[in-house]
Amino acid sequence: MPDPTHLYAPKTTTEPTQICEKCRNPYTLDHFQHGVEGQDCVCRRCLQVMGYKV
Numbered sequence: 001m002p003d004p005t006h007l008y009a010p011k012t013t014t015e016p017t018q019i020c021e022k023c024r025n026p027y028t029l030d031h032f033q034h035g036v037e038g039q040d041c042v043c044r045r046c047l048q049v050m051g052y053k054v
Contacts, residue, residue: 015029016028016029018032020042020045022042023043023045031043032044039052
């Protein structure tokens with residue numbers, strides 16, 4: 001399955017970004033506000049791959 005590039009933070013964004021601990025890609029902070037306890041530094045995409053319902 002190809003990686004959806006629209007999920008990554010644009011290179012020219014002025015929004016703050018954070019690096020996901022699993023995939024090491026930069027995402028805007030809304031990708032980390034998923035409410036899964038203990039996984040604050042993991043993006044929604046990686047959590048879905050790991051089997052979490054986010």
